[in-house]
Amino acid sequence: MIALVDTPIDVAAVLAEVEGEQQGGVVLFLGRVRDHSQGKRVTHLDYDAYLPMALSEMQALEVEARERLGAERVALVHRTGRLELGAIAVAVAVAAAHRPAAFEACRWLIDTLKQRVPIWKKEWFDDGAHWVSPTP
Amino acid sequence: MIALVDTPIDVAAVLAEVEGEQQGGVVLFLGRVRDHSQGKRVTHLDYDAYLPMALSEMQALEVEARERLGAERVALVHRTGRLELGAIAVAVAVAAAHRPAAFEACRWLIDTLKQRVPIWKKEWFDDGAHWVSPTP
């Protein structure tokens, strides 16, 4: 399950996508909108995305997680548009036979998504806004 | 949230326990009953636990995850009794300001729970059953 959505992410549906009796370990990562960034109070976020390329890159991440990292079931969902504080921006779920593969694939997926998938975050503060530059 | 339960684990409630606007990263681990073990078909599991000591050890794990690993919100729930295939045996959720701490604390919690918390698993096969010995 690979998706970009402009409505709240349904975490139960994400987990249901990776449910299976062959998989003993499931790891889910949720990225939420925090109320602060670099010492300033955040009011909300906007996410922009290049939809077809983002889906294509996410699909490539899923393939690599399966083939190289032992992930057996994968769900990757990112939200776009305006997000309020506490909202879930991204959900990554991985099921594998054993937990080390599930942890490692989930961690690799979110780390690599943040480096490679064309999605952009704009942070809004009380006194302005800026498009976030990734930390190197 | 630290609990031993003899009914199905409510994953949404576990995630709700670690929800907060200060935490940008949430990592959830679910351990499910697999349909095979050591090449044999599993039919179901029984879990036994020394309840007060298990709760006490789980509480100590939570304290260590907070104080040493940067976990800000923690939920640890283990199920006991008879579990069918696919059932969730354990749920570990961690929220932290940033994702590395959330991943590392969640991984440490489940790894250490399996080494230290007095809970035992009996695997049932078509032709018998045995109490599982931990792999060293």
Next chain:
Amino acid sequence: MHVLLFAGLAERLGARELELRAPLPARVSELREHLAEQQPELAGAVYRVSVNHAYAQEDDALTEGDEIALIPPVSGG
């Protein structure tokens, strides 16, 4: 002395607790000796001892009123 049993040890003895004749106070290592003498079904069993819900060391002392349990290798998760 009451001793709580779990999992495979409870199955071996057909009970979730046993009554042991042992003078108190006693060290954990002495508890192991009494168990070996009085409970031959436990021969070869691997376990740690917990006292009042915490893992005990071999030279910790057991006193009247302590909650004592035998903890075989755990396998939760």
Next chain:
Amino acid sequence: MHVLLFAGLAERLGARELELRAPLPARVSELREHLAEQQPELAGAVYRVSVNHAYAQEDDALTEGDEIALIPPVSGG
């Protein structure tokens, strides 16, 4: 040549796509030169170029009908 824009680059130019005068086929590096000449608002902007939804290298060729986009440093998650 149509070029798609996103995030901060779309805001700088006030549009989500721009029309560029450029002979085709052209290399990605040549696209950058044309952009620098014709779109001074992009001065100093850091971006990768994608062609048909995949990151392109500097000497990849752009041909008629390719979907071309400028990809500023991503910050999803």
